[in-house]
Amino acid sequence: MARFRNTPVLELRELAVVYKSRGQPPLQAVKKVSLSVRRGRSLGIVGESGCGKTSLARAITGIIRAHSGSLLFEGGDVSRLDTHGRRLYRRKVQMIFQDASGSLNPRMTARQTLAEVFTVHRLCSQDQIGQSVEELLERVALPLKLLDAYPREMSGGQCQRVSIARCLALQPELIIADEPVSALDVSVQARILNLLRVLQLELHLTMIMISHDLAVVRHVCDEVAVMHNGELVESGPTVSVLERPHHSYTRKLLAAVPDVNRALNARSGQL
Ligand SMILES: Nc1ncnc2c1ncn2[C@@H]1O[C@H](COP(=O)(O)OP(=O)(O)OP(=O)(O)O)[C@@H](O)[C@H]1O
Numbered sequence: 001m002a003r004f005r006n007t008p009v010l011e012l013r014e015l016a017v018v019y020k021s022r023g024q025p026p027l028q029a030v031k032k033v034s035l036s037v038r039r040g041r042s043l044g045i046v047g048e049s050g051c052g053k054t055s056l057a058r059a060i061t062g063i064i065r066a067h068s069g070s071l072l073f074e075g076g077d078v079s080r081l082d083t084h085g086r087r088l089y090r091r092k093v094q095m096i097f098q099d100a101s102g103s104l105n106p107r108m109t110a111r112q113t114l115a116e117v118f119t120v121h122r123l124c125s126q127d128q129i130g131q132s133v134e135e136l137l138e139r140v141a142l143p144l145k146l147l148d149a150y151p152r153e154m155s156g157g158q159c160q161r162v163s164i165a166r167c168l169a170l171q172p173e174l175i176i177a178d179e180p181v182s183a184l185d186v187s188v189q190a191r192i193l194n195l196l197r198v199l200q201l202e203l204h205l206t207m208i209m210i211s212h213d214l215a216v217v218r219h220v221c222d223e224v225a226v227m228h229n230g231e232l233v234e235s236g237p238t239v240s241v242l243e244r245p246h247h248s249y250t251r252k253l254l255a256a257v258p259d260v261n262r263a264l265n266a267r268s269g270q271l
């Protein structure tokens with residue numbers, strides 16, 4: 001742990017993502033993005049639809065390959081990891097998605113979904129799984145009576161709690177949440193965001209939160225990075241970027257929220 005104290009958990013150096021489809025010119029979805037996130041901090045990534053937020057997240061998790069640039073995790077180059085290191089990396093970096101119910105297996109109850117993680121990754125002995133599953137459910141504040149519920153029997157917020165629990169089972173270092181509340185009602189959004197914030201602080205997790213909603217980022221994130229057309233145009237502490245933006249695109253993004261400070265304060269109040 002001491003070795004990593006001053007090293008960012010994640011560091012991107014000029015990371016680029018290019019999609020190549022037959023008969024189409026290559027699409028540069030992420031263009032030389034450099035950023036770093038320190039342990040226990042939360043970074044918001046904002047920007048309009050199609051600017052490359054999800055592509056960046058997928059490149060970090062390894063779902064897609066970066067075209068160029070480097071990705072350092074706890075100081076080590078991820079592209080140089082051996083098979084064991086890669087497996088560990090995939091465990092330490094977890095993603096939470098917008099469509100929580102879609103990311104759960106419809107044929108599995110909450111108990112089965114969570115037990116499967118413990119079994120597949122051999123995280124505890126078979127006779128401890130039941131207790132570990134119950135502890136996880138408590139962590140995400142879900143009533144035990146939902147253990148035997150299927151995704152279709154749960155609300156969007158409850159499904160998101162199960163996916164958060166599934167991700168916590170793996171004891172991640174870094175959680176990347178891609179629009180985790182945008183499909184939920186505002187009152188449910190607030191509770192899920194508060195849960196993520198509490199978990200992040202209690203477990204000293206590092207978090208990247210992708211969101212269209214500036215109020216969400218303001219509520220949850222210590223720092224914010226603004227993306228535009230695949231590029232990172234501005235980053236810094238959330239309060240200073242949102243209150244004293246330097247880049248014209250950040251100002252445009254803020255101007256899209258009418259009476260920005262009042263609107264952000266009102267939304268943050270709800271959140
Ligand atoms: N699998 C893919 N193949 C080809 N192009 C893709 C693929 N996925 C995304 N793109 C394109 O890459 C660009 C960035 O998309 P991406 O999904 O990363 O944006 P985003 O910022 O997450 O958008 P949103 O806010 O709508 O989720 C867009 O032009 C998109 O059409």
Ligand SMILES: [Mg+2]
Binds near residue numbers: 053054055
């Ligand atoms: Mg996206």
